Amino acid sequence: MKTVKISLNSIDKVKAFVNDVTKFNTDFDLVSGRYVIDAKSIMGIFSLDLSKAIDLNIHDDDDIDNILETLKPYIID
Secondary structure, X not given: OEEEEEOOOOHHHHHHHHHHHOXXXXXXXXXXXXXXXXXXXXXXXXXXXXXXXXXXXXXXXXXXXHHHHHOOOOEXX
16 A cells, blocks of 8 residues: 545546546545545545545555556646
């Protein structure tokens, strides 16, 4: 499992993010405080505080480089 910080600060960014993560056959969790949401759930994402950075847990070690490249626009350093 790998964890990265992401920013989803607009509706269009959330839509694009969900489209990108659904391309992969792996599990993604978004963690914000005590809440853990399935990253493929657009309704779940909108229940989070999107004004802050969110932790994304990627539950796949095999295709991690491809996943990180696809999610590069959302990842913050």
